[in-house]
Amino acid sequence: MLEQENPLRVFEHSSLWAHKGEPKKRLTDNQLHALQAFHGEEGVPYYTLIHKGVRFTEYVGVLQVGNLTIEVLPKADKNDSVTQWHGMLIGMLKAVGLFNIQAPTSSDLSLRSNSILDLYFALYLQEIEYLLHRGLVKKYRKIESNATALKGSIQFAQHIQKNLVHQERFYVRHTTYDVQHQLHQILYKTLLLLKQINTNTALNSKIGSLLLNFPEQQDLKVSEVTFEKITLNRKTESYSKALEIARMLLLNYHPDVSKGQNHVLALMFDMNMLWERFVYVSLRKGFCKANLSYTLHDQVHKYFWKPAHGSRSKIKPDIVINKDQPDCLVLDTKWKNLNGYNPSPDDLRQLYVYHQYYHAKRVALVYPGGEKGFKNGKYLCSSRGIETDIECSIITLPVEDSIDAWQKSIFAEIHAWSGY
Template identity: 55%
Template structure:
């Protein structure tokens, strides 16, 4: 890809058409404004002559231009684009977004210059693996004219179409071949990649894959298409390729007016990614006697009509036990400020309903810190005396070595659970 067509920014940065080292063209801005529409998109907001990115990271491809949005813990912290790209890819892989355990992906080299191209490479390898193994065949119903009578004769259509062609029969019969929905989805994804790819390194493999894969009928792809798919023992090996095809096909937004500025949005919410990353890190290194649950739901309020309201903390350790611990993750740099009152009230509610021994808010950081504060005694009329309930604030420093980072997260949380707290701050 031409470097002029590859823009890299960090979350919460602004791209404008009239100023800045990195600029959008008027055509690109117009495409992003049209994509934003009246209801908006969560990836960015519109500002004067530009866009401001939010806490979503990933890639936006607009025509031939690729905008890569990377995470950054602190605006004042200087980290290279390459290092943050590696951190993001490793976080996605650790959280299970990139499942590199598939049979065909053992030799995948993470040398892509964007997450989008990494997905392209992984998809190519998955489909090549399926071709080498032999595409799965299925039975399907087919009907049409044939020179031999087999299956069921569709008498009405036979008379209307073959009145002067007595050598033909219009029949309905069963065919056993590779033309089925799974292959139609993969073929449509291949055609899409050939159409939008701007990476010269994978242009050749993509074109070769297009030639090797058998022609399939065009199908309309929606969310429902994938929701109704079921894989069995024979088709389980298609899972990863179908997952990537789903991601690409459902996030592609064609430019119906001009046909030159299609948008592919492959974005990830850093709040959700940070939550999942912390969860899998704790689960990976947890003690054998410790239980861990993510998004554990509990009824909170029952209306006279309608559905119950529930609460759902990010992570619960030892749910239902005397040493229960509730953790909530926040992807933002807290610096020296207190958590928001809303977050503190939320943690107090978790403590009461889950009967938790300890609760904590977990933030990413450049350096490690662990503070805790006590809530004021809610049983006292004037709320002048501190109670015994605590809420800890733990800042976990990032590490470019993802395995070491996961170990450090687990170690710090384990030490905190054991009661090795430090500075006390009143909440």
């Protein structure tokens, strides 16, 4: 049997096969069957099924299938270095806040040398260590027990049922103050999951140690609703990052119920949304450092159509600078390399609508890759075909050698285009 690379790193929109391609980058039959079963009849957005293989989409991140970890990396130019793009993806995730942690030992973790999945596992374990060091939060809870001392209120129905021959006992309901509550049940369940799916031997001892130190909890069935109902307060705010990672792991874990060997864990991110957020935080960072007083909004919607019956439809550009001001600017980010071609008519029409509805001074489409800079184009009059005063720009932002340099370049180019 041929040895596989682990993690196996591929680029978005590329394919993996079970009987084709580089020997170390082939799926086994069991791994392909697991991915096919995970895809199911309804499908998943991360990849499509092809003949004896899978083709990845614009989603990037990590898929764990059994003991195999597949990292899907972004790619916006001709550079095909998986090492550099692995580092850039981690840098982008960190920049938008998906690797921010509260633990003071975060500087001890090398963010660029591990697989993305190892990073999430290590960050989660670090958060649990941090919470244990601070001391776990206790809460009040109601419990019922058949006790030898009268404490709380007697539950007469159960007392008579259970204690006819044990008159020295009392079936009571009372309040206790301890660490047995929902937050800890979620964190403990995630620790048990890590023990089951972790393939990095360097993390095994830490997982085992934390399971010994963390109070054993009752099992809890979790769903999206479980996390939506959680409300943190001043005492439990420190749990937010651990719960965020626990949510990602628990809700994206799909056990193999048929054979129990090829479980699937999917931590995948829509690259279009990640690019949009990355450009936004880069601009916000640049505005703050330059001490510029512009307002910056993301996902600002306006209603533009209403049927006779039913809900209104809305438009929602990615980034609006100086909203409702005479110098308003609208940006729409697109994760694709134009390679010298014009934007699609749909994208240009979309920006025309934004220009009208937001009364924008300028609008622009923002792309990665290509030559640094921007070029302007004007919409044509529908009746005479001549240029109007309505302008739409194309801003291209080639990938730099580091995330910090790329963020500075993004701000510099958009600031230069803005004319502020």
